[in-house]
Amino acid sequence: MLKLTKKVDYALLAMHFMGHQDMDQVSTIRDISENYQIPMEILAKVLQKLSKKGLLQSHHAPKGGYTLKRPIREISILEVINAVEGPIGILSCSEGQDKVCQQIENCDIRSPLERIQGKILWLLENMSLEELSQAVPTTGGVIHGSFDLLGQPRYH
Amino acid sequence: MLKLTKKVDYALLAMHFMGHQDMDQVSTIRDISENYQIPMEILAKVLQKLSKKGLLQSHHAPKGGYTLKRPIREISILEVINAVEGPIGILSCSEGQDKVCQQIENCDIRSPLERIQGKILWLLENMSLEELSQAVPTTGGVIHGSFDLLGQPRYH
């Protein structure tokens, strides 16, 4: 539970991969699939969804492939997740969930749980794909006195 | 994906329920199950796990039942989740996941994703069961100039 699906993983890898190329250079499914050892067919589906949601531009021809429609710094993790998995929520009673929770009539913890959900979504929305390139230094590199929104130290 | 399981939902409801009783007053599975319309058998299992993990004390007799071992303000949401679902992680490559990720050799986004995971766990660890009782006011109540760690306003 509370786990990212493989499809999301693949999507993030693919987007990250393309982010490290010139904006106009195309990447094929084969390129990405070989680079990360991802089954081609399933990666194909994932990229299709990303392109339908306007995150990627597909070039439908020989020597074709995919290009990013926007620079990765303008794309959030949440956008990618939503593109491949649809609207998400940590609760069975969240907006867009088809099944209705049996406890919803008697539940008295819904609103606080929705607050947690909001925070998690906020987190994913405010992290861009660009940050996937920033490794956390294991030693040194801390910007003294500077903390992010979770109270954790910033790095150079 | 990224959804809390029903068992966790039940656990949180149950813990919340007991938190609203005197520490020494026992609650039976039947009490809780009727209050929230939860199937008795499955709630039983959940409470067993909570008791094995030391969050609940079971009283094994007629007029018996469960009591909290600690006040709810000293129990985090994460503790409850870990008790009923085991160690969690949003990644397939997280500690304690049995299956190994096929991409782990070529993955170049692991460390940033682990940072997200860390933030989410931090969030759950630093929210106590007590906060499940605090509804967010829809209007008014904001403490001016006071924000929590996610930059959201605090309430009275």
Added chain:
DNA sequence: TGATAACAGACCAAAATGGTCTGCGATTAC
């Protein structure tokens, strides 16, 4: 015009989830 690349969707196996059923063990009220 055919090789190349994306598109589309049916199909399937394995795993996770949510739930049921059946019987046992401890305690204590009577």
Added chain:
DNA sequence: GTAATCGCAGACCATTTTGGTCTGTTATCA
């Protein structure tokens, strides 16, 4: 002492989600 009341334990099962395969079609251009 024993029967009623409670939790304990685990096998079992149906449904949903997931991860993946297979087969074929369509658009483009060298």
